[in-house]
Amino acid sequence: MSESVKPIPVNEPLLDGSEKQHLIECIETGWISSEGPFVRQFEEQFAKMLDRRFGIAVCNGSAALDAAVAALRIGAGDEVIMPSFTIISCAAAVVRAGAKPVVVDSCSDTWNMDVTQIESKITSRTKAILVVHIYGLPVDMEPVLDIAAKYGLALIEDAAEAHGQAYKGQLCGSFGDLSTFSFYPNKHITTGEGGMIVTNDGRLAERSRSLRNLCFQTHQRFVHEEWGWNLRMTNLQAALGVAQMERLEEFVQRKRHIGARYTELLKGVEGLELPLVKTEYAENIYWVFGLVLKEEVPFDAKEAMRRLAIEKIGTRPFFWPMHEQPVMKKMGLFDNESCPVAERIARRGFYIPSGLALTEEQIVRVTETLKTILN
Numbered sequence: 146m147s148e149s150v151k152p153i154p155v156n157e158p159l160l161d162g163s164e165k166q167h168l169i170e171c172i173e174t175g176w177i178s179s180e181g182p183f184v185r186q187f188e189e190q191f192a193k194m195l196d197r198r199f200g201i202a203v204c205n206g207s208a209a210l211d212a213a214v215a216a217l218r219i220g221a222g223d224e225v226i227m228p229s230f231t232i233i234s235c236a237a238a239v240v241r242a243g244a245k246p247v248v249v250d251s252c253s254d255t256w257n258m259d260v261t262q263i264e265s266k267i268t269s270r271t272k273a274i275l276v277v278h279i280y281g282l283p284v285d286m287e288p289v290l291d292i293a294a295k296y297g298l299a300l301i302e303d304a305a306e307a308h309g310q311a312y313k314g315q316l317c318g319s320f321g322d323l324s325t326f327s328f329y330p331n332k333h334i335t336t337g338e339g340g341m342i343v344t345n346d347g348r349l350a351e352r353s354r355s356l357r358n359l360c361f362q363t364h365q366r367f368v369h370e371e372w373g374w375n376l377r378m379t380n381l382q383a384a385l386g387v388a389q390m391e392r393l394e395e396f397v398q399r400k401r402h403i404g405a406r407y408t409e410l411l412k413g414v415e416g417l418e419l420p421l422v423k424t425e426y427a428e429n430i431y432w433v434f435g436l437v438l439k440e441e442v443p444f445d446a447k448e449a450m451r452r453l454a455i456e457k458i459g460t461r462p463f464f465w466p467m468h469e470q471p472v473m474k475k476m477g478l479f480d481n482e483s484c485p486v487a488e489r490i491a492r493r494g495f496y497i498p499s500g501l502a503l504t505e506e507q508i509v510r511v512t513e514t515l516k517t518i519l520n
Contacts, residue, residue, distance in 0.1 A: 153507045155459035156331040156500035160385075162392055167384035181380020187387050188341070191326075194390070195319045197343040199350035202378035202386075203357050206305045206327025207234035209340035212376060213323040214238045216342075216352045217299050223272035225301075228258035229466040230487035231277040235303060236467045240476070244272065248468050250484035254421055256280055256435070256494075259486070260288045267292075273299040278307035278317050280496070281404070281432045282424060286312050286320050301325070305340075306432040308333035309397040313426045318343055323353070328382075331500065333396045333432065334389040336382035397430050399501055403508065404431030407497070410512040416442040416519050433496040435463065437489075442519065446495040452518040453497075458511055463494035
């Protein structure tokens, strides 16, 4: 590979809208902290988009999960059913609360949690179900909602990767008792770092706001009756979010175009499982464009990524299953647990450059290089 060839990053955001103008406004007015007006504006606009009553902006998506678990008073002795195939933030929020994560395997086609396994995992200690929409397609929500209602379980919906995605016409992030989002730079909407909790429950909203703000009391600020965190989003972050929201529909269509081009160029390539274009309940928004190497490919995802890196093409591995995480194994969790689908796609799955700033030329170069390393 020639030194003159530019690297293709796995993600590059688009920040060429109103972002600079809004940030200058923050600096010129002096409103840079969490007290600034863009925070409330971002919360209200984001909640309205999802037809939710309340939005609570926080410093990142992991913090949103921590606060959501705490807001539901999930604690010692409780169990939360969740996918094994997800980011560790989901399990970490449960473990830090003193509760136990109980995992289910994935569907081999959508990579989302297999909802048919949920009911068999319910015990007298089950307090909640945590669903995570993975990589561009949503979880099949109707069965989950039915199970939650049948057993009186809380529902936490992690929609960090599903900005603008809909399940049967209803936007992801509108299903949970508490739903959470991330605004990391690789998300459809970014604030650099940042997150959001949305809910229709006024008591949960009030509790989430308190937990995000050190549990200050309204009548006497520095007297605390319980522990909270400083999870506040700054006005600078929210200013970016407001600007990004103006273009969400455009960004979703751009991602779908990237997904369509990759699908077209990689269709029929031996050894590759491509992401589903759609299911009966949703069309893929391609948060990332994931690939799974079939068994006939004589190397795994790690080797494929190494070969692509030599050609200056950025990649990321798939999530590593929760039941195989060393930090949780050390705690005695998940003894003899098996999730064959999650285990397979973790070892043979990775995603290629999928950022909003990706060009047609870059898409072609990625696909041609990928074909070469597979041959």
